[in-house]
Amino acid sequence: MAAARSVFLRHGFSAATTDMIQQAAGVSKATVYSHYPTKEALFIAVIDAECQRFIASIRALRFQSTTPEEVLLALAQEYLEIVLSPSGLDLFRVVVADAPRFPEVARKFYLAGPHTLNEVVATHLDEAAERGEMDFSAVGRDVAASLFVNLVRGELQLQCLTHPGSVPSAAQRDLWARAAVVTFVRAYGKR
Amino acid sequence: MAAARSVFLRHGFSAATTDMIQQAAGVSKATVYSHYPTKEALFIAVIDAECQRFIASIRALRFQSTTPEEVLLALAQEYLEIVLSPSGLDLFRVVVADAPRFPEVARKFYLAGPHTLNEVVATHLDEAAERGEMDFSAVGRDVAASLFVNLVRGELQLQCLTHPGSVPSAAQRDLWARAAVVTFVRAYGKR
DNA sequence: GTCTATATGAAGATAGAC
C-alpha cells in the first residue's frame, strides 16, 4: 500500500505501472496480485485511504481564538498547509485527472475534502452569527462557508498545480490567508 | 489535430493512445507520425492550440454595463460559461493531471487562463476605483482581482471536476455568480 | 505467502510500397 500510494500519487493511474509499485515495495509482481485482484482495485484502495487521511487532518483542525478574524485566519493558515502539501496537491491532481474513469473515487474525494471543510467552516460561522459578530443572511450560511474556503484556497492551489515543484513561501501563504480573511470579514462582519 | 484534441482532452496524455487518434481521424498510424514526430509533440501542439482558444474567449469578454455590480455579474456569468463548458473542464483536467510531465504546458495554461482573466478583471477594478466606486487599498488591486475570480469559479468548478458528466443548471450558475458579486461588492464597494 | 518465469496483448514507432 505504501509503495502503491507513492507511485499512484506521483504518476496517476494510467502512467503508473505495476512494475514501479512492485519494485518500490521490494516484492515480486505476483505478490502484488495476491493482495489485490487488479490495478484498478489497488488504485481505489490507495485513494480511499488517502481520502480518509484527508478527512482526519481536516477534522483535527481546532480553534479557540477570541475574535472571528483570528478563528478564520487560523483556519485558513492550517487549511492552506494541508492543501498545498505535496501529498495534498498530488491527491487533488490524481483524483481530478482520473475522475472520468473513477467517478466514485472522485465523489468520495469531494466529500472527504472540500465538503468536510465546508461543514467545519459553516459550524464556526453559525457560532459567529449567533454571537452577533457576523451576518450571512445575504447568501446563506452554507454558501458563505464555501465562498470563504475558495477565497483561501483558490489562487495558491492553482499556482501550485500549474507550477509543479515550486512551493509557495510561508510569506505567500500568509498573504493569501490574510487577504481571504480580510475580504470575508469586510463582506460579512458586523460594523 | 481535431481528432487528437478530442482524444487527448477526453483521456489525458497517458491513457490516450495513438491508435485512438488515428482511428478518430480516419487515417493510418504512419500518417499521424508523418506530421508529428512523437505522441508528446502532438500533445503539446494540441494543448497549446487549446490555450490559444482559451485566451481568445476570455479576451472577447466585453462589458458596457452601468454599475460595478452589473459589470462584475456579467463577467462572472460569462466566465463560468467558459470554465464550466465541457472543453474548459477537460482542458483543466488534462493540464493539471500531466503538469509534472509537461510543466511548460501547465505554465502556459496558467498564463492563458487564470492569469489573463486576472488581468482583465484588474483593469475593470482600476476603472471602478478611479470612479470612486470601489476601494482596494486593503489588499491591492491584483490580489482583489484574483480573489474575485476565485469566488466566481471555486465551488462550481470543483463540483464539476469531481462529478464528471453532471452539468450544473443555469440557476446554479446564476446563484454562484451572484453570491460572488454580492460578497465582493460588500467587501470592496464604497458605502 | 512469496518467488521465477512466462503468457498474452497492446503500446509507440518505422520500413517500404504506392
Added chain:
DNA sequence: GTCTATCTTCATATAGAC
C-alpha cells in the same frame, strides 16, 4: 502524403515451484 505490415518494447496478469 498515405497506406499496409511489422518491429520492439513493455504492460497486465497468471502458472506453478518453494
